[in-house]
Each structure stands twice: as C-alpha cells, then as structure tokens.
Amino acid sequence: MSNGNGAGNGKLRIATAWLGGCSGCHMSFLDLDEFLVDLAGMADLVFGPLTDTKAFPPDVDITLVEGAVTNEDNRELAFALRENTRVVVSFGDCAVTGNVTALRNLLGEPEPMLQRVYVEHPDLDGQLPSEVVPALLPMAEPLHELIPIDAYMPGCPPSAERIKTTITALAQALIDGEPVPKATEWLFPDEARFG
Amino acid sequence: MAKQIDLHDVAHSELEMRSRYTTRVKACSSTACLSAGAGPVRQALDQAAEREDVNSDVQVVPTGCMGMCSSGPLVRVEPRGAEPTMYAQVTPDIATRIIREHVVVRKLIDEHVLDEDQPFFSRQRKIVLGNAGRIDPERIEDYVAEGGYQALAGALNDLAPEEVIEIIDDSGLRGRGGAGYPTAKKWDMLRRAEGSPKYLIANGDEGDQGAYMDRTIMEDDPHRVIEGMIIAAYATGASHGYIYVRAEYPTAVERLERAIRVARRQGLLGRNILGSDFDLQLEVRIGAGAFVCGEETALMASIEGRRGTPSLRPPYPTEKGLWGQPTMINNVETLANVPAIVANGAEWFGEVGTAQSKGTKVFALAGSLVNTGLIEVPMGITLREIVFDIGGGIPNDGVFKAAQSGGPSGGCLPASLLDSPVDYESLRKLGSMMGSGGLVVMDDSMRMPDVARFYMEFCREESCGKCAPCRTGTVQMHALLDRICEGVGRRRDLQHLESLCRTVRQTSLCGLGQSAPNPVVSTLDHFRHEYLDLLVPDVSYNGTAPSVPPRPQAPDPAVTTKGGSR
Amino acid sequence: MSRGNGRPSIPVTIDGQEAMAYEGETILDVATRIGVRIPRLCYLEGLSVWGGCRLCLVEVEDDPRYRLSCATPVVAEMAVTTTNWELHNHRRRIVEMLFAEGNHICAVCVSNGDCELQDLAAETDVDHIHYDLQHPDASVDASHPKYVLDRERCVLCTRCVRVCNEIEGAHVWDVGGRGSDSMIVAELSKPWGESPSCTWCGKCVLVCPTGALAFKGRAVGEMRHDPAVIDFLKTARDEGKWYERQEAR
Missing domain, CATH: 3.40.50.11540 (NADH-ubiquinone oxidoreductase 51kDa subunit)
Structure with missing residues (x-):
C-alpha cells in the first residue's frame, strides 16, 4: 500500500486510464453501483477520467487500463502508469486484443484511414487533423505489446460482476501482502533458462 | 505381345559398336552443365569431328552428370586403350581444340585438364550414380x-x-x-x-x-x-x-x-x-x-x-x-x-557404409565450397572429409561455420561436429537429419538466425494449411525470427519462439510441420549467442529503472498451471 | 460415435477412470461417453475425422508421441491422460494462434456467446494473445440470399466442407489456397450466391463453430449454431433411428 507518497490513510490507491477505447469499460465500472461505496471505503481513486488529475501520480496499487494503444498520448500514458503502478490490469477487449480500435489496422498505415474518415467522407471542407490531437501510431496495438501486464480482464465491456471480482481479488491480495494472482505464466519449465 | 529384348545380344552389339571407335568423347548434358553452356559445346564437338574427318573414329556421347557441377561444362575424352582425360569449363572453342589437338594429334590441352585423382573424385563411391556421366541416358x-x-x-x-x-x-x-x-x-x-x-x-x-x-x-x-x-x-x-x-x-x-x-x-x-x-x-x-x-x-x-x-x-x-x-x-x-x-x-x-547405415548416399553439395556438385559417398564418412577433401574447403581462405543438411527439415552442424560420421543415427542425434541429401556449407559471413529465418519462410510458404499448428505456427515463428533478425526482438520473443518450436513439433499433423522447427532449434543449440546478441534490452520506461519495488517473484509456473486440469 | 452392438469388451483407463469400450471406438468416443471432456474444434459427431485442429491430442501411456484422440481407436489396457501441463500449453498456443490468424473481434460478431472458439479460449486459459495479430485481409461473401460467409472469422475446421459433402451430398464447399492463404471457397471459388449446387439447406451454418457462417439478418450475438443436428441426421440415415433431440438454445 501507499508508502510515503500517498495519502497515508492506509487505503489502496487505485487508478483507471482511458486509452483508445469507447469508454464503455468505464461505463461498466460505474455499473458497480453500491459496490462503489464499498470500494471508496477501501481505496482512493487517484487518477482517471473520473477524477480531475492531470499527471499520473506515483505509487499506485492497481490501475485498470481501458483501450488499445493507438496514439502518442496513449503510449506516454501507458509508460507512465506502468512506471508507477504495482498491478496493471488490461481492462476490456480493446486493451486485451485491440478489438474495434484495431480494426483500422486492416487498412494498413493510418493515412488511408484518416483520408477516408476526414477527407473523403465529410460533406464540407475535409481536412486532416494535424494540431492539438496526438499523432496516431502506425498500428493500434493491445496494451501488452507495449508494457508488461499483470492481469487481463476481457469483455466488451467486462461485466460489472467481472470487474468486482477482479478488483476484490487483487485488492485483497495487496492488503494481505500475498502474491498478486498473476496472468498465467505458460512457458515450459526448461525454458526458464533465461532467468 | 511385345517382342522380348535379348539382353545378351543388345549388350554384345552395343559393346561391339563402341569398339569400332578409337576415341569416345563424353559431353556432360545434365541440367547444371547445360545451363553453363554444354549445348553449344556438344555441337562444337560434333562439328569439329566432322571437319577433321574423324567421324568414323570418334563417337561423341551426350551423358548425364559427371559430378563436379561447379566446373562445368565437363567433357571427358576416353581413347581406346589409354587413360581418359576430363576437361573443365569447356567452351565451344576449347571443344574444337579438344578434337583437333587431343583426339587427332594426342596433345592434351593442359590448362583445362581436370585432375581426376583429386579427392573430389577419389573419395567418392558410386553405386547409384555408377552410370551417370558415363552413358547416354536416352539409349x-x-x-x-x-x-x-x-x-x-x-x-x-x-x-x-x-x-x-x-x-x-x-x-x-x-x-x-x-x-x-x-x-x-x-x-x-x-x-x-x-x-x-x-x-x-x-x-x-x-x-x-x-x-x-x-x-x-x-x-x-x-x-x-x-x-x-x-x-x-x-x-x-x-x-x-x-x-x-x-x-x-x-x-x-x-x-x-x-x-x-x-x-x-x-x-x-x-x-x-x-x-x-x-x-x-x-x-x-x-x-x-x-x-x-x-x-x-x-x-x-x-x-x-x-x-x-x-x-x-x-x-x-x-x-x-x-x-x-x-x-x-x-x-x-x-x-x-x-x-x-x-x-x-x-x-x-x-561392405560399404556403417553397421546401421549401409551403402552410399548421394549428396548435392552446395554453398561456400571450392567444389560444389553432386557426390556419392559411403555412409559413415565424416563431415570433415566431405567439406574439406571432396568439397575442397572454403574458398578465399574463409572459415567454415556450419553445414546444413536435410533442407528445411534438417539442422545446422557447427565446426565442432565436423568429425561426426554422416549416417542416419548420428545426424539425428545431433539434431539434424540425413534428409534427401541436400548439404549446404556456410562460411562465417552467414548469420545463423538469418539462416533459420530463411528456412522458416520456406516452411511458411509450403505449409498446406490443413493443420492449425503448422499453418499458424510457421507464420508466427517466422514473424518472431523476422523481428529478431531485424534487431528489434526482445527476450520474450525468443522465449515465445522456443516454446512454439516445441508446440509445432509435437502437434503438427505431418512431417513438414513436425520438422519445421528443426533449423531454429539446431541453430539455437549451436549458435545461441548469435540470437542473444541480436536482442534489444528489455524496455525501461522513460529511460529509468522502475521506481516501484518489484512484486514478489512469481511462483514456479510448473506448479501454478500444472495440468491445466479443471 | 460408434454405437456398438453387444457388450463393451475393451478395458481402458482414461484420466484414472476405468471404462469398458466397444470395438472400434476412439479415445474421444469413450471419453465422451464416460463424461471426460477433451478439447476439440474440427471434430464433429456424424462427420468424417479431419484431424486438423490438433487440440484433442492426448497422452497414451508408453507411447512416445501424443495421439489424436478423435482418430485413435482404443486397444485393450490403454491408459490415457487427456491433459497434462504440456498438452494444456500446446492447446493454449494453438487456440491463441487461431485467434491471431483471423480477425476475431468478438464484440462485433454475430456468434458472440455461442462460439466454440470462445469456449476453447476459456477452457485453455487464454486471456490474451501473445502473438502478432495477423489482421488478414480476408473477404466476406454475402452473395447468398439467406446466409453469409465471413472468412475473417473462419478457423478452417472444414466442418462445412464435410457436412456439405457427406451429409447433404452437394459438395459446394472446399478449401482453396494453401498455407495461411487457405480459405473456404464455394464451387471452385465462385460467389456463394451463384452456386448452382447449393441446396440452401443451411447445414454448413448450423455446424460452424464460430461466426464465419451465419444466417443473414442476425445482429451481434444473435446467431445460434446447432452442430448436434448432424449426428441426429447421421444416426437417422445409417440406423433408421430418429432419436429425441432438443432444439438449439
């Protein structure tokens, strides 16, 4: 739990992040209904679309990351949250597989897609967005292609029940000081020679 | 009913016909020599024999492969009652001179004579190829x-x-x-x-x-x-x-x-x-x-x-x-x-070969060698003899690095295994296989991960698509090798590659898939450092070491996922 | 499944469970009969054995290689272990690679929730894909008035090919291309809607394990397959028996 930088109130520090996704996973998170009250008793929500924090804070216990990595901004946030989080959860199908966000990969590089969306299809003044919005990466990729992930929560969106189960298990492990239930390791035993 | 051949008669009259010629000139007309220009050479031989009016004494015979394909087109002059002479890299001009000088006035064209006592020929033992380069295959x-x-x-x-x-x-x-x-x-x-x-x-x-x-x-x-x-x-x-x-x-x-x-x-x-x-x-x-x-x-x-x-x-x-x-x-x-x-x-x-592997084996010798071509050797010959005696070693003072046998299903043998005998059991034990007989020798300019990638690309292209592990596994293994070879591979890519080798080998339907990982596995066995050298270091975020203390070590995977039995 | 006559006479052990098998039964037959589940994808009761998915490989005692349970007849005293740590990982990798090979985007798939590939992912602990997604540019054939083929969701199990050939007798489908370019084609690669031999029977749609073959007009998650109908038909045809069966969900 928080050691120094946190609020020091003994509560877990939980964050959420919204990368290239539709925010449906966050909506499902809000569907937790009264469990949100229990959760608030056990943890502080320190970052995410539901708070007004600008920079990713240090010393976070659990971060739920929604969305695929699709632009420069996503990438920076992904690195930052990995840097500062104990348990990163790939939250929902876009983060886990790329899902709908990655459908643009079928068109290859981003340019043809941008051309189609912003130039060919608008009725008036089609032009490519260039300023203010972060540049797209060549491919929209699942989160684990970029940073190591500790747990996966598939679903489009994952049901509130599934979110509750996951958070409860992870939080309990952290509170008890147990090893976090990790995503299954699946290399063969004799392949552990990399150490 | 078809008439029955009288083998005795045919052999007899053929031998008699041959004995009417004082010299038989054999011109290799196999695919390798043809692509090096053996067609015009044979024409030149025929024309020269006609011009010199030695038609009735000289028989020009188009034959199959004489073996040393890297020196083709090859021509062999066999005078009756005298030692035969082989000529290398024959052009139509040289062919004309062979008739005019060697056949007619018995003067050898020294600079084109190929020594048939050299190990390339003397170390071979021909059974299957006994007639290749000696007879006209069309008769x-x-x-x-x-x-x-x-x-x-x-x-x-x-x-x-x-x-x-x-x-x-x-x-x-x-x-x-x-x-x-x-x-x-x-x-x-x-x-x-x-x-x-x-x-x-x-x-x-x-x-x-x-x-x-x-x-x-x-x-x-x-x-x-x-x-x-x-x-x-x-x-x-x-x-x-x-x-x-x-x-x-x-x-x-x-x-x-x-x-x-x-x-x-x-x-x-x-x-x-x-x-x-x-x-x-x-x-x-x-x-x-x-x-x-x-x-x-x-x-x-x-x-x-x-x-x-x-x-x-x-x-x-x-x-x-x-x-x-x-x-x-x-x-x-x-x-x-x-x-x-x-x-x-x-x-x-x-009498030929080893206890377990009898007889001879034909190999197509290719790659970085002085002599390349088709050879037939007794089983149990060492790799060193094939590479250095028969193959003449690595050209331009190069260094032997590996020999690949068995094609895309085989493996690479490093210099330390040069003295192993070439037979079924030995090669399999070393992670390669006899295969049908392709033998490619590589010098130290080759990067072994590239070699593995080359063979994997072949398997990916040639997978028939029926079974899932081969169809999809060769694609993924090739993608992983590609990343490693291009210098953007990470440690986990190599881990995935190795575990995929095992899955594809053990689960594919036919030999193609089951052996597709062999080139990867054998190059990893013998040249692992080359892979490791190509990997990029594990990502560190923002260029710094992770600031959060590491979590407790993951428990032994063998224990946590045992059986997968639920 | 072979419904042997007489008494089962071959003693076998599957996952420690002793059972008597009928002559000619495969490992998979016996396991299914005694309630041991072996993962599989291309196998379907009532159709010929294809052996392409390789998921039903099992360990047989004293056999150096894994055996395909859908194609290996049992012999007396055979001891089978249907899963071990290595087999589990093999299956998991194969399922992952099947996902990586196509464009399996469950969120927008008609068969979401009624999909054998999804079920297999759950069964083999696939929670994400370790491999590069291939994002193939596969085509959709919507030329048939009643059905649609989305090759991006096809796992090449060839159930449609076999059911059309063996049960319906039309042989509309076959596999075209090779390796990773393999794809299901109608009539030597014609649009399905132009197929003169398609009888519109829909059996291919019923047996498809994923959302590759679907009834037109189904929205996301609305498609329901019914592969068990084939065994029902096969039994009726071969043995003249029409057994009670439950309609698909």
Missing part, C-alpha cells in the same frame, strides 16, 4: 551394355519374390528419402497386405532447396529407376507403378517417359515381362509444385487428382493407400540402389 542399349536389366532378369528367372525381399533385408538398405526406414520391411508389408491391385510409387518429388539428387538419377539413368521399380513390384506383388516427379523437372519427366516407352516396346514393362508371367504397368505423374507432396499421403492425394494435403496415418499406405489399395512409396534413390544390390548381392552392398 537403353547403353544401359544394357553396362549390365542393365540383368538383375531383373536374374530375379525373374531364379528368385522367388520372398527371396528378393530377403536379399534387400540382408543388404540393410534403408529409405533414402530422409527417414531411413528399412526398405525390406516396407516391401514385406506390401507383400503381405490384402487386396488387389497393389500400387508402387517412386517418390521423385524432391523439394529441398539446392537438392538435385533424385533429379540427376532420373535424368541420367532413368532405366536404373525403372529396373529398380520392376524388381520392387515383382517382390511385393504390385501391378501398377507411378513415378511421381515434380513439374520443375521437365527433362526428368521427358527421359523417364521415353525410357518407359522403350522398355515397354522391349518387353521389360507391360504383360509377361521378359517372358515371365509377371506384369507391371508404369506411369509418370507430374506434381503441381507443392513441397508437401513429398509426404506420402499428400503425394497419393495428388496422384488421385485431389488437393495435395496429408491425411492421418494410420491407416498406413501399405494397408490403405492409393484409391484405398495397398500402396508402397519408395524414394527414387532407394529404388535406384536395388538393381545393384540384386545383381551383386547383399554382402557386396554391406
């Missing part, structure tokens, strides 16, 4: 004069089918297609199989890169293959035979078809072969370019006109093969060994 008389079809005649006259199988069994002959299955065992299974008709197939679908052993045998000595097939059919009770040749070998197809036609006219094929009550129909079938059709079940599907994909075994072909009938598939080189074994006896054959 059955030439083959008969060298003792051809005598083994068949002997078997038909004096041996029961079981006795033929016994001879093959005693000889220890094993399949030359790569796996090394005892040939007599296969023959015996077909002999005992219930059902009629039974089929015999000669597998000439040679697809490994750089390999052209079977092509050379079929092109240079088609009658040897046919004779081997007739004996095999007699021993096993097969009444129909197919020679399955890949479409990329038009010359082999043409010569085989011609040889079959001639043999049929001479009463060596068809009904009542050589006056016996044994019948055999033979046909050439042409493949459509799929590597996997070298696999038995896919090959049979292709012959039947279906999509060339492997099917499950059992049932094995000898139980239920072509059109549901008992079928036996032998490699072309295996069958080409048969006439010599039947003619000379099992003991003679067993």
Whole structure:
C-alpha cells in the first residue's frame, strides 16, 4: 500500500486510464453501483477520467487500463502508469486484443484511414487533423505489446460482476501482502533458462 | 505381345559398336552443365569431328552428370586403350581444340585438364550414380551394355519374390528419402497386405532447396529407376507403378517417359515381362509444385487428382493407400540402389557404409565450397572429409561455420561436429537429419538466425494449411525470427519462439510441420549467442529503472498451471 | 460415435477412470461417453475425422508421441491422460494462434456467446494473445440470399466442407489456397450466391463453430449454431433411428 507518497490513510490507491477505447469499460465500472461505496471505503481513486488529475501520480496499487494503444498520448500514458503502478490490469477487449480500435489496422498505415474518415467522407471542407490531437501510431496495438501486464480482464465491456471480482481479488491480495494472482505464466519449465 | 529384348545380344552389339571407335568423347548434358553452356559445346564437338574427318573414329556421347557441377561444362575424352582425360569449363572453342589437338594429334590441352585423382573424385563411391556421366541416358542399349536389366532378369528367372525381399533385408538398405526406414520391411508389408491391385510409387518429388539428387538419377539413368521399380513390384506383388516427379523437372519427366516407352516396346514393362508371367504397368505423374507432396499421403492425394494435403496415418499406405489399395512409396534413390544390390548381392552392398547405415548416399553439395556438385559417398564418412577433401574447403581462405543438411527439415552442424560420421543415427542425434541429401556449407559471413529465418519462410510458404499448428505456427515463428533478425526482438520473443518450436513439433499433423522447427532449434543449440546478441534490452520506461519495488517473484509456473486440469 | 452392438469388451483407463469400450471406438468416443471432456474444434459427431485442429491430442501411456484422440481407436489396457501441463500449453498456443490468424473481434460478431472458439479460449486459459495479430485481409461473401460467409472469422475446421459433402451430398464447399492463404471457397471459388449446387439447406451454418457462417439478418450475438443436428441426421440415415433431440438454445 501507499508508502510515503500517498495519502497515508492506509487505503489502496487505485487508478483507471482511458486509452483508445469507447469508454464503455468505464461505463461498466460505474455499473458497480453500491459496490462503489464499498470500494471508496477501501481505496482512493487517484487518477482517471473520473477524477480531475492531470499527471499520473506515483505509487499506485492497481490501475485498470481501458483501450488499445493507438496514439502518442496513449503510449506516454501507458509508460507512465506502468512506471508507477504495482498491478496493471488490461481492462476490456480493446486493451486485451485491440478489438474495434484495431480494426483500422486492416487498412494498413493510418493515412488511408484518416483520408477516408476526414477527407473523403465529410460533406464540407475535409481536412486532416494535424494540431492539438496526438499523432496516431502506425498500428493500434493491445496494451501488452507495449508494457508488461499483470492481469487481463476481457469483455466488451467486462461485466460489472467481472470487474468486482477482479478488483476484490487483487485488492485483497495487496492488503494481505500475498502474491498478486498473476496472468498465467505458460512457458515450459526448461525454458526458464533465461532467468 | 511385345517382342522380348535379348539382353545378351543388345549388350554384345552395343559393346561391339563402341569398339569400332578409337576415341569416345563424353559431353556432360545434365541440367547444371547445360545451363553453363554444354549445348553449344556438344555441337562444337560434333562439328569439329566432322571437319577433321574423324567421324568414323570418334563417337561423341551426350551423358548425364559427371559430378563436379561447379566446373562445368565437363567433357571427358576416353581413347581406346589409354587413360581418359576430363576437361573443365569447356567452351565451344576449347571443344574444337579438344578434337583437333587431343583426339587427332594426342596433345592434351593442359590448362583445362581436370585432375581426376583429386579427392573430389577419389573419395567418392558410386553405386547409384555408377552410370551417370558415363552413358547416354536416352539409349537403353547403353544401359544394357553396362549390365542393365540383368538383375531383373536374374530375379525373374531364379528368385522367388520372398527371396528378393530377403536379399534387400540382408543388404540393410534403408529409405533414402530422409527417414531411413528399412526398405525390406516396407516391401514385406506390401507383400503381405490384402487386396488387389497393389500400387508402387517412386517418390521423385524432391523439394529441398539446392537438392538435385533424385533429379540427376532420373535424368541420367532413368532405366536404373525403372529396373529398380520392376524388381520392387515383382517382390511385393504390385501391378501398377507411378513415378511421381515434380513439374520443375521437365527433362526428368521427358527421359523417364521415353525410357518407359522403350522398355515397354522391349518387353521389360507391360504383360509377361521378359517372358515371365509377371506384369507391371508404369506411369509418370507430374506434381503441381507443392513441397508437401513429398509426404506420402499428400503425394497419393495428388496422384488421385485431389488437393495435395496429408491425411492421418494410420491407416498406413501399405494397408490403405492409393484409391484405398495397398500402396508402397519408395524414394527414387532407394529404388535406384536395388538393381545393384540384386545383381551383386547383399554382402557386396554391406561392405560399404556403417553397421546401421549401409551403402552410399548421394549428396548435392552446395554453398561456400571450392567444389560444389553432386557426390556419392559411403555412409559413415565424416563431415570433415566431405567439406574439406571432396568439397575442397572454403574458398578465399574463409572459415567454415556450419553445414546444413536435410533442407528445411534438417539442422545446422557447427565446426565442432565436423568429425561426426554422416549416417542416419548420428545426424539425428545431433539434431539434424540425413534428409534427401541436400548439404549446404556456410562460411562465417552467414548469420545463423538469418539462416533459420530463411528456412522458416520456406516452411511458411509450403505449409498446406490443413493443420492449425503448422499453418499458424510457421507464420508466427517466422514473424518472431523476422523481428529478431531485424534487431528489434526482445527476450520474450525468443522465449515465445522456443516454446512454439516445441508446440509445432509435437502437434503438427505431418512431417513438414513436425520438422519445421528443426533449423531454429539446431541453430539455437549451436549458435545461441548469435540470437542473444541480436536482442534489444528489455524496455525501461522513460529511460529509468522502475521506481516501484518489484512484486514478489512469481511462483514456479510448473506448479501454478500444472495440468491445466479443471 | 460408434454405437456398438453387444457388450463393451475393451478395458481402458482414461484420466484414472476405468471404462469398458466397444470395438472400434476412439479415445474421444469413450471419453465422451464416460463424461471426460477433451478439447476439440474440427471434430464433429456424424462427420468424417479431419484431424486438423490438433487440440484433442492426448497422452497414451508408453507411447512416445501424443495421439489424436478423435482418430485413435482404443486397444485393450490403454491408459490415457487427456491433459497434462504440456498438452494444456500446446492447446493454449494453438487456440491463441487461431485467434491471431483471423480477425476475431468478438464484440462485433454475430456468434458472440455461442462460439466454440470462445469456449476453447476459456477452457485453455487464454486471456490474451501473445502473438502478432495477423489482421488478414480476408473477404466476406454475402452473395447468398439467406446466409453469409465471413472468412475473417473462419478457423478452417472444414466442418462445412464435410457436412456439405457427406451429409447433404452437394459438395459446394472446399478449401482453396494453401498455407495461411487457405480459405473456404464455394464451387471452385465462385460467389456463394451463384452456386448452382447449393441446396440452401443451411447445414454448413448450423455446424460452424464460430461466426464465419451465419444466417443473414442476425445482429451481434444473435446467431445460434446447432452442430448436434448432424449426428441426429447421421444416426437417422445409417440406423433408421430418429432419436429425441432438443432444439438449439
């Protein structure tokens, strides 16, 4: 739990992040209904679309990351949250597989897609967005292609029940000081020679 | 009924015809020499002989492969009662001089003479390729004069089918297609199989890169293959035979078809072969370019006109093969060994080779070597002898790095294994395989991960798509190798690559998939550091070490996921 | 499944469970009969054995290689272990690679929730894909008035090919291309809607394990397959028996 930088109130520090996704996973998170009250008793929500924090804070216990990595901004946030989080959860199908966000990969590089969306299809003044919005990466990729992930929560969106189960298990492990239930390791035993 | 050939007569008159010439000039007309310009050379020889008016004394014979393909076009002058001389890199001008100077005035053209005492030739032992480079493959008389079809005649006259199988069994002959299955065992299974008709197939679908052993045998000595097939059919009770040749070998197809036609006219094929009550129909079938059709079940599907994909075994072909009938598939080189074994006896054959691997093996020697070409060596010869004695070592003072045998199914052997004997068991133990006989030598300019990637790309392209691990696994393994070779691979990419090797090897349906990981596994075994050197360090975020203390070590995966049994 | 007559006479052990098998039964037959589940994808009761998915490989005692349970007949005293740590990982990798090979975007798939590939992912602990997604540019054939084929969701199990050939007798489908370019084609690669031999029977749609073959007009998650109908038909045809069966969910 928080050691120094946190609020020091003994509560877990939980964050959420919204990368290239539709925010449906966050909506499902809000569907937790009264469990949100229990959760608030056990943890502080320190970052995410539901708070007004600008920079990713240090010393976070659990971060739920929604969305695929699709632009420069996503990438920076992904690195930052990995840097500062104990348990990163790939939250929902876009983060886990790329899902709908990655459908643009079928068109290859981003340019043809941008051309189609912003130039060919608008009725008036089609032009490519260039300023203010972060540049797209060549491919929209699942989160684990970029940073190591500790747990996966598939679903489009994952049901509130599934979110509750996951958070409860992870939080309990952290509170008890147990090893976090990790995503299954699946290399063969004799392949552990990399150490 | 077709007329019956009198082998004795034919051989006799052929030898008599030969003796009328004072000099026989043999011009290699195999594919390698033809592509180096052997066609015009032969024309020049003919024209010069006519101009010099030595036509009646000199016979120009187009022959098959003389072996040292890297020095082609090759020409061999054989004066009656004198030592023969081989010429290398012959041009039409030199060909003219050979006739004018060597043949007419007995003056050698020293600068083009190829020393036939050098190890390349002297270390070889020719059984299968005994006639290659010596006879005109398009003339059955030439083959008969060298003792051809005598083994068949002997078997038909004096041996029961079981006795033929016994001879093959005693000889220890094993399949030359790569796996090394005892040939007599296969023959015996077909002999005992219930059902009629039974089929015999000669597998000439040679697809490994750089390999052209079977092509050379079929092109240079088609009658040897046919004779081997007739004996095999007699021993096993097969009444129909197919020679399955890949479409990329038009010359082999043409010569085989011609040889079959001639043999049929001479009463060596068809009904009542050589006056016996044994019948055999033979046909050439042409493949459509799929590597996997070298696999038995896919090959049979292709012959039947279906999509060339492997099917499950059992049932094995000898139980239920072509059109549901008992079928036996032998490699072309295996069958080409048969006439010599039947003619000379099992003991003679067993004198060559090792205890487990008898006889000789033909290799197509390629890569960074002074001499490349087609060689036939006794089993058990060391890799060092092949590379440095026969192959003449690495050119330009290069350093030997690895030898790749067995094509995309084989593996790479490093310099430390140069002294291992080349036979079925030794190679398999070292993580490679005999394969059909491609042998590619690499010098130290090669990066081994690139080599593995090359072979994996081949397997990816040639996977038939039927089974999931091969179809998808070769794609993923190639992608991982690609990333590593391009210098953007991470440690986990290598881990995934290794674990995929294991999955694809253990779960694929046929030999193509099961052996596709071999080049990766063997290069990893012997050249692991080359892979490790190419990896990029694990990502550190924002260029700094992670600030959060690491979580407790993950428990042993073997324990946490044991059984996956739920 | 072979419904042997007489009494089962071959003693076998599957996952420690002793059972008597009928002559000619495969490992998978016996396991299914005694309630041991072996993962599989291309196998379907009532159709010929294809052996392409390789998921039903099992360990047989004293056999150095894994055996395909859908194609290996049992022999007396055979001891089978249907899963071990290595087999589990093999299956998991194969399922992952099947996902990586196509464009399996469950969120927009008609068969979401009624999909054998999804079920297999759950069964083999696939929670994400370790491999590069291939994002193939596969085509959709919507030319048939009643059905649609989305090749991006096809796992090449060839159930449609076999059911059309073996049960319906029309042989509309076959596999075209090779390796990773393999795809299901109608009538030597014609649009399905132009197929003169398609009888509109829909059996291919019923047996499809994923959302590759679907009834037109189904929205996301609305498609329901019914592969068990094939065994029902096969039994009726071969043995003249029409057994009670439950309609698909």
